[in-house]
Amino acid sequence: MTQQPTRTTTRTEGRFRLPVQQGEVLDRGRQFEFFWNGSTVAAYRGDTIISALAAAGERIFSRSYKYHRPRGLLTASAHDPGCMVQVGDEPNVRGAHRLVTEGMRVSAQNAWPSLRFDIKAANGLAGRFLPPGFYYKTFIKPERLWPAYEKVLQRFVHAGEVFPDTPHDYYDKRYAHPDVLIAGGGPAGMTAALAAARAGARVMLVEEEHQLGGHLRWADPPAARQLSAEVTAQDGIEVLTDSVVLGRYDQNWIAVVQRGHPGVAERLIKARARAFVVAAGLLERPYVFAGNDVPGVMLSTAVRRLINLHAVRPGQRAVVLTANDEGDAAIDDLRGAGVEIAHIADARNGGDILRAHGRKDLRAVELPGGRKIEADLLVTATGWTAPTALLNMAGDVPTYSPTAARFLPGGTTDDNVFATGGIAGDGTLDELCTHADAVGRAAARAGLRANRAARAGLPTLAAEPPAPAEDEQVAIPELGVAAHPALFRGATHGMVDYSEDVSSKDIHLAVREGYDSAELAKRYTTATMGPLQGKLETINAIAMVAEATGRGIAETGTTTWRPMYTPVTLGALAGRNFEPVRYSPMQPWHTANAARPLVAGQWIRPDDYGDPAAEVRAVREAVGIIDVTPIGKLDLRGPDIPKLLNLLYVNKWSKLGIGKVRYGVMCAEDGVVFDDGVTGRLGENHYLMSTTSSGAAAVWKWVESWLQTEHPEWQVHVTPVTTGYASINVAGPKSRELVDRLTEGVDLSAEAFGYMQVRTGTIAGVPDCVLWRIGFTGELSYELHVPASYGLHVWEALVQHGADLGVRPFGVEAQRILRLEKGHFIVGQDTDGLTKAYSAALDWAVKLDKDDFVGKPELAWQSESTTGSKLVGLQPVDGAVVPAEASQIITSTGKIGGRITSSRFSPTLGRAICLGQLDASLATPGTEVAVQLPDGQRTTARVTEHLAHVDPEGKRQEITDPAPQPRSGEPGLARSAVTPVGDTGTHAGWLVSTKHSTAALRLSDRGPLTKISVRAAPDGQLANELGTRFGRTTRDAHGTLVVGSGPGEWLVLGAPSAHDTLLTDWQRRAEDGDEFASAVDLTHGRALFRLTGPDAPQLLAKVCGIDFADEFTPDGAALRSSVAKLVTDIIRDDVEQTTSYLLHCERSSGQYLFEALLDAGAEFNIELDGYPVATEH
Amino acid sequence: MIQLPCPWCGPRNVTEFSHEGEPATRPDPGTATPEQWRGYLYFRRNARGWTEETWYHSAGCRRFFRLRRDTVSNTALPAGERAEGSA
């Protein structure tokens, strides 16, 4: 290096930069500049921010928290309390860990106006020290001064600056399922990893630093390189450097933050480790004495890192206090680096130091007895701390070893948690590696046993995993403990917690004030509660409590370590945001027609199209159409449906004829109204149940729970088809004329299709549509349920064919007004979690003469009561006043007598109308009540005769005009859940993308495939015909894929052109057999994608917690889990030996899932692929 | 995050399930007294130690199933299987 100095390097080489060192991590060929507080500083690639600054001669990097004392290097590692800096807009960067990059803008934190002159340091001089409990004692009263206190306290915050405008970084997340996860990539961690991987385990090795090697990097660089090379060459080890195990939770659920992954700021790994090895090594402990935080006082490991890894001379003239081999080795390193050793105090022979002199920089070291030695460097090597945090989180209680003068693991963790290396004990490198090798093998054995246990009985496997060969227990040799002098504090007081500015004196004072346990003193003084979270300070703090109380350290005990092991960014914890959204098939039309979106649960719905009042008038005067796709729909099949309906609804269902629809109310067992909707009978054993939009999922679960747990003997199959149908309510006096223009096969005359009836027919050329004649809006209306793939087509046909009738789309707001005018209540709006059926004015619906129904006893008792609240119609006397919803009703005695539950201005009546819950004593029609408005004013409202404000007699449901002639239409194109991008074409009546990709990883929309859900006994004749069972797939000679999608549930996937044949065939088979079976078409209700490529398992690991390794999820596996927080069916169906998955979810979330998969696949260069018209897979 | 052993799907993360509480026997609605009925609605053992619970695998097989769980250690076993030392 010195032979060919370029001009650049000679000019910018730091004054303290050493020639090339054997273990250095610098790339001397890559020199560049960065900024430090505005000035340029030279660095090599491989430098940390602080090593580059130290090479340039900088000694102060921050100011301390309370007293603003200058702080320099202490540990030269991620745990260096004085080396937190601001990098650009990122605060609190660990400067002795973060690698510096070209042009990086680094500045000091908490140092105003400058690092070398800090006004706030006056706190330390004038006020002397802020005592422990300062905040508790000072900033209490009076409360009116709290804002002032806040301003004062803000000045003390030892953090960098947060910029609200900082652009969002991309954070990532993924799951992992290692057999063995090892925290720590030093010699023990690497040896354990090699042993575990050689025993057949999948290993994840996590190292906080930028290289594997641990202390060998400076103690024995060739050995570090050799071991590291072995690890790299070994199959089955995933190495993560610059990554930290943040915490260990129950059942080895382990959080790892991975840094340095391309394209992402940070990535959170959620690992389910079958065995966990903690090989975290040892941290060097600071020594407590006066001036121990003066810049120039460093730990022996810090100088060894600086010299050997970063080729930085840490000073000119040094005093060394050593109590161990590391200190001795530091002396050799210092001499090799040309540092003059002015004095060695050997603690093993009684040597000590008294205090460090200097403020901004070390000037001299005073020895006991008063001798002062001039020095700019004081190195201490006084002992170790075992970072037992992760073991502690696994249930281990560390025990104090007076011999070693440190805490050791207590050996009381779960079976599948191990410790090795320096954390576990002392020994030569060979002894430690022998121990680690045994631990690696033992961890592999435990991990592989857990792996086999997790696979036992797994339905996705074609066969039970073979019984394991008898594996032998691994004998783990004992590690010894080397004697070490117990050195915590010298004869003077000094810093215990550098991050929080807590001194040994403070802890003594806290103990005198009564905070005499480690846990109390910690909280009172805030020692160990700063950014280092106790890594350097805990043991010294405990020693100070022990010293002050006169108890021993063992008796004082350690404090509990909790996650996170190291501070973590909120971005890493948040990761990619998974928030499923749902769209109806008509969403593209809504977007194109300026619908104002309403977020209703996961649904995005049109709130209005610009003028809700005009939309209301269109419905009352002509005809309106509203997209009500989110209404819950359950397809019910089986002979016992009437029993089920009688049990779940409060009203009667035994005599519902085919073609009839009935309104029903469900209550919970406590009598509280739970959901409502209409259910229609389509055939002998076939019903369609509708639920509220928000209650769809809950009702489905409710129905299943009664069927599965209380009445497994009932023959009923329930299939959610909410998004299998696009639902359109056509409402208004001209609704029949409009529907008639597009309908085939249904007689819409008043005589043939009366109110509360259901028909199936063809609409706008689309067969298998369901039409209900119901009226939530109070107008004559037809609710059309159209196979979802044709929803947009039918919607557009209604708009087009209704133009001359004045058809107008209306949104949720207009619907809310219309139903309020009609006095229809909304569950959850006009009722709450305590509203029983009689309080919702459902007296007419509750049939107490039924033997049983859910909630019956509570309702029977409620019916006997005359108190409680009632749902009533209300109209403000001043019709111009529209009370806010939730306005309270005040009684004459000033008590709360109820509340307004719904309130709008009625365009039809030209006045305010309301629904409200009123105390029964106020609920008589004609009663006038006082409504307390949010602005403090009161208005008077009168209880109305009916809930309905408009048409209480229901005359508007009647049909007076003659029936027009029906017409027919073309069926139009079927559309899948995903809007195709790029070139499109048609295939078997479907609009498909014709893009062709040859990328390694491809995602393709397979929505057009025929999807038939078959339900039957898991082990009956039909199961036999289907040819597979839950968890597995099979493909027949025609290419139809049969998926065992659930216990007693199958999904048959076939070509789009085979739709009718397959459906008819399976419905016939279901009906013909002796067992109870059913087949339901889900073609339009599901979104379906194919993800193909070798990286597909890695992509899925970013969105799903399932282990996608072949041994858990082989070809032919079928399972359901959460993908990007969406319940998704995953089918492994390899194509020509390439890993491939079919993924399907309910249709309305298809676009969301598609985009989530593309986002997760970006790092693998995923491409969209079109529909394979030729092969139809 | 703990895992639960779904009798159908195998071990899965607990976030895939919903906890349905301790099973309670439904009294005869025709004869139940308010006290009996409300005992069924609201009263549960809530034991420290082994409990029997109903869970629903909402993000998986969508089956309701019984589980025995030690509320101290979170050890979960399929109903019927007894852990050593359990009641």
Ligand SMILES: [Zn+2]
């Ligand atoms: Zn399951």
